[in-house]
Amino acid sequence: xxxxxxxxxxxxxxxxxxxxxxxxxxxxxxxxxxxxxxxxxxxxxxxxxxxxxxxxxxxxxxxxxxxxxxxxxxxxxxxxxxxxxxxxxxxxxxxxxxxxxxxxxxxxxxxxxxxxxxxxxxxxxxxxxxxxxxxxxxxxxxxxxxxxxxxxxxxxxxxxxxxxxxxxxxxxxxxxxxxxxxxxxxxxxxxxxxxxxxxxxxxxxxxxxxxxxxxxxxxxxxxxxxxxxxxxxxxxxxxxxxxxxxxxxxxxxxxxxxxxxxxxxxxxxxxxxxxxxxxxxxxxxxxx
Amino acid sequence: xxxxxxxxxxxxxxxxxxxxxxxxxxxxxxxxxxxxxxxxxxxxxxxxxxxxxxxxxxxxxxxxxxxxxxxxxxxxxxxxxxxxxxxxxxxxxxxxxxxxxxxxxxxxxxxxxxxxxxxxxxxxxxxxxxxxxxxxxxxxxxxxxxxxxxxxxxxxxxxxxxxxxxxxxxxxxxxxxxxxxxxxxxxxxxxxxxxxxxxxxxxxxxxxxxxxxxxxxxxxxxxxxxxxxxxxxxxxxxxxxxxxxxxxxxxxx
Numbered sequence: 139x140x141x142x143x144x145x146x147x148x149x150x151x152x153x154x155x156x157x158x159x160x161x162x163x164x165x166x167x168x169x170x171x172x173x174x175x176x177x178x179x180x181x182x183x184x185x186x187x188x189x190x191x192x193x194x195x196x197x198x199x200x201x202x203x204x205x206x207x208x209x210x211x212x213x214x215x216x217x218x219x220x221x222x223x224x225x226x227x228x229x230x231x232x233x234x235x236x237x238x239x240x241x242x243x244x245x246x247x248x249x250x251x252x253x254x255x256x257x258x259x260x261x262x263x264x265x266x267x268x269x270x271x272x273x274x275x276x277x278x279x280x281x282x283x284x285x286x287x288x289x290x291x292x293x294x295x296x297x298x299x300x301x302x303x304x305x306x307x308x309x310x311x312x313x314x315x316x317x318x319x320x321x322x323x324x325x326x327x328x329x330x331x332x333x334x335x336x337x338x339x340x341x342x343x344x345x346x347x348x349x350x351x352x353x354x355x356x357x358x359x360x361x362x363x364x365x366x367x368x369x370x371x372x373x374x375x376x377x378x379x380x381x382x383x384x385x386x387x388x389x390x391x392x393x394x395x396x397x398x399x400x401x402x403x404x405x406x407x408x409x410x411x412x413x414x415x416x417x418x419x420x421x422x423x424x425x426x
Numbered sequence: 427x428x429x430x431x432x433x434x435x436x437x438x439x440x441x442x443x444x445x446x447x448x449x450x451x452x453x454x455x456x457x458x459x460x461x462x463x464x465x466x467x468x469x470x471x472x473x474x475x476x477x478x479x480x481x482x483x484x485x486x487x488x489x490x491x492x493x494x495x496x497x498x499x500x501x502x503x504x505x506x507x508x509x510x511x512x513x514x515x516x517x518x519x520x521x522x523x524x525x526x527x528x529x530x531x532x533x534x535x536x537x538x539x540x541x542x543x544x545x546x547x548x549x550x551x552x553x554x555x556x557x558x559x560x561x562x563x564x565x566x567x568x569x570x571x572x573x574x575x576x577x578x579x580x581x582x583x584x585x586x587x588x589x590x591x592x593x594x595x596x597x598x599x600x601x602x603x604x605x606x607x608x609x610x611x612x613x614x615x616x617x618x619x620x621x622x623x624x625x626x627x628x629x630x631x632x633x634x635x636x637x638x639x640x641x642x643x644x645x646x647x648x649x650x651x652x653x654x655x656x657x658x659x660x661x662x663x664x665x666x667x668x669x670x671x672x673x674x675x676x677x678x679x
Contacts, residue, residue: 308523312585315481316536316592317513326535327525 175406182403185396191404195362202397204404206364207384210279211408213367214358214380215347217283218290219340225287226294227329227336233295234302235324247299254292258352261289265357278377279365282358286350290343297342301335302328330423337420344412348405351382360387381405429456432596432626433478438492440473440650442485447473449650450492455643457595460618460627462641462658464634466678469647471630475598477501478628479515480508496596513540516594520601522581524573524588529556529565532573532584536592551591558624559587560617579610586617590625597621599629603636615640634674638662646670 185202193203229246237243265285275281305328313323359377362384366372379387381401389398433455440448448470455461463471473482480501482488494501501511513536524532533552542548552569556562561583565576573584582602589597599618603611618627618640631637637644638658645655646667654661654670665671672678 306523308519308521309525311481311484311517311519312523312525312588313535313539314484315479315512315517315519316539316588317509317511318535318539319509322539331526 178399178402178406181396182399182401185400186403190397190400194364202388202394202400204362204381204384204401206362207379207381207401208404208408209367210358210365210376210378211348211380211382213373213376214279214283214286214354215344215412217280218286218347219343221283221287222290222294222343223336223340226291226339227298229291230295230298230302231324231329234299235320235328250292250295253288254296258289258350261285262353262356264288265353270357276377277357277359278375279358280374280376282354282380285353285357286347289350289353290346293342293346294336294339297335297339298332301332301338304335305331333423334420337416337423341413341416344416345409348380348409348412349382350380351386354380354383355386358383362387381408429454429459431455432457432497433628434493434495434498435474436493436495438474438477438490438494440470440477440482441489441491443487447650448477451652453645453652453655455626455628457626458622458624459642460622460629460640462637462644463628463630463647464632464637464644464673465647465653466673467632468649470650471645471647472600474647475600475628475630478596478598479512479517481517483508513592514594515596515598516589516592517598517600518582518586518589518602521605522578522585524576524581524584526572526574528570529573529576529584530569533588533591536588540592552587555587555591556584558590558621559583560613560620561587577610579606579613582606582610582614583617586614590621594625596626596628599627601630601632604632611636634662646673648673 189201190203191208192205193201194206195201195203229250233243233246237246262285265281265288269275269281269284270277273281275284309327309331310323313327314320318326359379360383361378363378365376365378367376381404385398385401385405388394388401431454435451435453438448438451439446451474463475465471476482477490477494478496478501482490490502496511496515500506525535527535530552533555534548537548537551542551553562553566556565561580564580565584568575573581576584582605586597586602603614606614615636618629621627622642629637629641641658643656644658644661646653646661646665646669648669654665654667656666661670662674665674
């Protein structure tokens with residue numbers, strides 16, 4: 139019969155301390171998030187009014203307003219995703235499904251990894267030189283979106299590749315066995331099964347777009363005036379600050395911290411909304 | 427009545443890189459009969475089945491020599507349209523693999539792939555195929571439901587219906603019942619006996635009783651060689667080769 143062994147007091151103490159430390163790190167992680175959200179809301183919510191959300195800043199009346207920035211933000215998210223999605227998904231499909239040469243694939247993947255690690259300030263410089271100056275787009279939301287599209291490209295490629303790899307071989311064989319060509323198999327069976335991963339990539343990309351300041355300050359401008367989104371020309375020429383840039387402008391240039399915190403509150407809600415919308419879209423796409 | 431040959435292999439060799447998986451396979455497979463391939467794991471029976479619809483093309487290091495003809499035309503000749511070939515030679519896999527779509531879309535996948543878009547025509551094909559696969563009554567009220575919500579046995583019959591929907595001449599079944607329960611297996615065996623009248627069926631099976639029950643001819647493979655290939659009754663009652671006898675009496679495998 140095995141002898142019962144009681145833990146020694148020292149081991150008991152060690153276990154208790156360890157458990158406390160682990161609990162502390164978990165509590166700190168959760169607590170920090172709650173604290174930040176609470177503090178931002180505490181400072182920002184009082185300044186939130188319908189007028190603040192639904193109008194542009196007025197220097198004559200001395201009122202702050204962020205409607206243009208909300209529109210700018212949504213416009214930049216949509217436009218940069220529209221640009222990056224076909225590019226990123228296309229690149230991922232090529233790399234995972236078509237590329238024959240292992241070395242080429244490895245090189246492109248390495249390049250994408252490296253791109254993902256480059257500080258955004260460098261993208262900002264490239265955007266200024268390439269899109270604003272060389273291509274003559276000037277400081278516009280279009281130039282900003284193009285730059286952000288390049289910046290988020292690795293995210294989309296990676297996420298899509300990962301989910302393409304998880305599509306069961308049985309689905310592929312089933313389609314090919316029925317006489318489907320490769321592209322038809324990819325379009326009708328493989329891509330629909332990878333929607334989850336692509337949507338995840340989009341959430342991450344949208345998150346980076348919402349959070350990006352440096353790139354947009356240099357490529358999209360700082361204006362807080364309302365832009366014209368009703369015509370193609372207006373869309374091409376629109377130039378101004380997204381919410382994060384507006385936050386910077388209010389905090390740094392106007393030293394209006396009440397407004398800055400209100401913008402921050404709106405940003406928090408927007409982030410939650412994007413996440414919800416994306417997961418909803420993913421569910422719908424999977425069902426259809 | 428002499429058998430009409432639909433598929434014919436002559437000195438067929440198959441390599442995975444340097445490893446030879448099939449050696450000098452020579453066999454004529456008759457139309458409108460059930461032919462079973464038996465043998466221990468790794469004997470090459472599945473590999474041979476997959477050379478027939480060129481599923482092995484997916485493996486980059488695979489290489490085939492010798493000849494394999496379908497209606498007298500070489501399957502591996504340059505310029506053969508593989509998608510057209512796979513339309514004529516359908517396949518059912520070991521594990522049920524319905525696509526994550528509705529039952530209807532699963533069965534309509536093949537016809538749509540080959541250009542049938544007319545709703546009424548598709549409806550007719552889907553119903554015919556599901557009836558032929560003996561699953562119509564079980565799914566007729568849930569055609570729009572996901573095929574993944576069905577039981578394993580039902581899924582496999584939907585997969586058979588999906589294969590039948592492109593009106594193939596030959597149906598390859600790669601251990602199509604090995605992942606199923608006995609009742610589903612019995613249903614699919616009955617189905618195979620019915621389908622024999624309209625299709626040529628070639629099945630790989632691990633289950634010798636199954637081969638004995640439903641096949642007309644049986645081929646015994648061992649280490650990449652075709653050891654014996656003859657009428658099922660004969661192979662199981664008086665095998666010519668000692669190795670066949672050892673296998674069917676359960677001495678190895």
